[in-house]
Structures are given as structure tokens and as C-alpha cells.
Amino acid sequence: MDEPYYRDDLAYVHDRGFGFHADRCAPGLLALLEPVRRAGGLVLEVGCGSGLLTRYLVEAGHRVVATDASPAMLDLTRAAVPGAERIETLVLPDDPVPAADAVVGVGHAVNYLPDADAVRRALVGLARSLRPGGLFALDLCDLEWGTARTDAVPQGRVGDDWAIVTRFSQPTPDRFDRDITTFVRRPDGSYRRDEERHRNVLVDTSAVPALLREHGVTATIGTSFADDAHPLPVGLKSVIGRR
Structure with a gap:
């Protein structure tokens, strides 16, 4: 990675x-x-x-x-x-x-x-x-993890000082990927954004x-x-x- x-x-x-x-x-x-x-x-x-x-x-x-x-x-x-x-x-x-x-x-x-x-x-x-x-x-x-989530739609959650949005993809039957965007509140009240891509081998x-x-x-x-x-x-x- x-x-x-x-x-x-x-x-x-x-x-x-x-x-x-x-x-x-x-x-x-x-x-x-x-x-x-x-x-x-x-x-x-x-x-x-x-x-x-x-x-x-x-x-x-x-x-x-x-x-x-x-x-x-x-x-x-x-x-x-x-x-x-x-x-x-x-x-x-x-x-x-x-x-x-x-x-x-x-x-x-x-x-x-x-x-x-x-x-x-x-x-x-x-x-x-x-x-x-x-x-x-x-x-x-x-491998069932991927087949059960073939049409997974993006998901989002919100907490007191954070939010997360996750998008899913399956490039091959033995791979399941997540594109993750996070928002975390700074002390001044603004939000910091970060992104990670997670690749899982099934x-x-x-x-x-x-x-x-x-x-x-x-x-x-x-x-x-x-x-x-x-x-x-x-x-x-x-x-x-x-x-």
C-alpha cells in the first residue's frame, strides 16, 4: 500500500x-x-x-x-x-x-x-x-462477501464531530474495495477532509x-x-x- x-x-x-x-x-x-x-x-x-x-x-x-x-x-x-x-x-x-x-x-x-x-x-x-x-x-x-454486495450503494454516517462516506467497488471476484472520505471537526469548528482507499483480498x-x-x-x-x-x-x- x-x-x-x-x-x-x-x-x-x-x-x-x-x-x-x-x-x-x-x-x-x-x-x-x-x-x-x-x-x-x-x-x-x-x-x-x-x-x-x-x-x-x-x-x-x-x-x-x-x-x-x-x-x-x-x-x-x-x-x-x-x-x-x-x-x-x-x-x-x-x-x-x-x-x-x-x-x-x-x-x-x-x-x-x-x-x-x-x-x-x-x-x-x-x-x-x-x-x-x-x-x-x-x-x-x-468470496461470498463480494457476491453478497455486488450492488452495494454508497453509505454515509454522521457523528457528533465527524462524518464518513464510503463507496464500494469489486474489480475482480476476489477483491472488494472501499473509497472512504472522512470529515472531522477541528477546534475552530471547520471540518478537515481526508480520503483513504481500502483494498480487501477475499x-x-x-x-x-x-x-x-x-x-x-x-x-x-x-x-x-x-x-x-x-x-x-x-x-x-x-x-x-x-x-
């Missing part, structure tokens, strides 16, 4: 207006992670964003290493969740992945990588980082269990994190496995 995703303004807007995904995923993830908590294990969070899920993990008593590729997001997490064990940059697929007793993540961070090979290498690196008995629980955008998630099995993790694909009361959006799949 030419510039990092989630620069200051979009990171701020995402934190203020899009916490609902972490809210919905947290109950199921915490249930899956309970054995890790009881054992005092270490949780590696991938794509922590502004710490919306991190806060749930820390408040539940987990030891957490929260990671993201966005400096702006990491700054928000440091401010919001000082109780995390570590908060640090992790740029997949090439950065070394810390060993952990669980690898978790919501917000399909791995789909932000530039191509299918990078996604594959990231999944392998995360699987290899798991200690024996470790839990793997991530969400991934399936994957055939049915092939992921075989890939992970080659690296010691037995996984299944689902539509929630062990909590059917909180299903994931159509096309977003849970990948839940254990070493």
Missing part, C-alpha cells in the same frame, strides 16, 4: 462510530478463551484497531499483546487500554509473530494484505506462533482448514464465534482452531 490504512482521522471515526463489531464478537470469543484465561496464557490480538476488543479481553482478566499495522490505531489503544501487557506494531505477513497461547482478531485484518499469497503466509505465520494447546480465532472475508475460506492443518492447527469455518446470538455479517467467516 502507498500509505498506511487507518490514518489519524479514519482511526478516530472508526473508534467513535464502529465499535459494534467488537461488541458483538466479544461474548463468543471470551467463552472460547476462558481456558486460556484460567491458565494465565498469553493472548495475541491481531488487528487490534483502537482497542475496542482489547478492552473486553483485558477487563476479563486476560494477558494481552495487542498488535496492529496502523500507528494511529495503536496510539488510540495505548490511551484506551493501558492494562494490556504490550501494545506494538505487527505488519503481516513478514514481521515475526510473538509466540502465544491464543491468536484472536476481529475486523478481518488479514484481508487487508495485498494479495492471496500474503494472506496465506500471514495465516501460516499466525498458526506457527501458537503454543501447544493454543486457540486460533480470527474472522476472514470469504478468500475461499473452505480452503483455510487444510492450510492450517499443514502447520499443526485443526480448524473449522463458521458464521459466529461460538455464540449464535451474535452472527457475523454475511460473507464474514469465523476461523476457529486449536493446535
Whole structure:
């Protein structure tokens, strides 16, 4: 990517207006992670964003290493969740992945990588980082994400001091792009405008269990994190496995 995703303004807007995904995923993830908590294990969070899920993990008593590729997001997490064990940059697929007793993540961070090979290498690196008995629980955008949104129309939202407009496109069956414009109010009352283009690589998630099995993790694909009361959006799949 030419510039990092989630620069200051979009990171701020995402934190203020899009916490609902972490809210919905947290109950199921915490249930899956309970054995890790009881054992005092270490949780590696991938794509922590502004710490919306991190806060749930820390408040539940987990030891957490929260990671993201966005400096702006990491700054928000440091401010919001000082109780995390570590908060640090992790740029997949090439950065070394810390060993952990669980690898978790919501917000399909791995789909932000530039191509299918990078996604594959990231999944392998995360699987290899798991200690024996470790839990793997991530969400991934399936090819179904694109087919379900072929005719997606532009969307906009407005908050107290921000607004966001998102336009969608699908250049190929395995790509789903967003052109995002944000407006954030300055102290003088005017609004600062910024634009980001996000490119997501969609994957055939049915092939992921075989890939992970080659690296010691037995996984299944689902539509929630062990909590059917909180299903994931159509096309977003849970990948839940254990070493």
C-alpha cells in the first residue's frame, strides 16, 4: 500500500462510530478463551484497531499483546487500554509473530494484505506462533462477501464531530474495495477532509482448514464465534482452531 490504512482521522471515526463489531464478537470469543484465561496464557490480538476488543479481553482478566499495522490505531489503544501487557506494531505477513497461547482478531485484518499469497503466509505465520494447546480465532472475508454486495450503494454516517462516506467497488471476484472520505471537526469548528482507499483480498475460506492443518492447527469455518446470538455479517467467516 502507498500509505498506511487507518490514518489519524479514519482511526478516530472508526473508534467513535464502529465499535459494534467488537461488541458483538466479544461474548463468543471470551467463552472460547476462558481456558486460556484460567491458565494465565498469553493472548495475541491481531488487528487490534483502537482497542475496542482489547478492552473486553483485558477487563476479563486476560494477558494481552495487542498488535496492529496502523500507528494511529495503536496510539488510540495505548490511551484506551493501558492494562494490556504490550501494545506494538505487527505488519503481516513478514514481521515475526510473538509466540502465544491464543491468536484472536476481529475486523478481518488479514484481508487487508495485498494479495492471496500474503494472506496465506500471514495465516501460516499466525498458526506457527501458537503454543501447544493454543486457540486460533480470527474472522476472514470469504468470496461470498463480494457476491453478497455486488450492488452495494454508497453509505454515509454522521457523528457528533465527524462524518464518513464510503463507496464500494469489486474489480475482480476476489477483491472488494472501499473509497472512504472522512470529515472531522477541528477546534475552530471547520471540518478537515481526508480520503483513504481500502483494498480487501477475499478468500475461499473452505480452503483455510487444510492450510492450517499443514502447520499443526485443526480448524473449522463458521458464521459466529461460538455464540449464535451474535452472527457475523454475511460473507464474514469465523476461523476457529486449536493446535
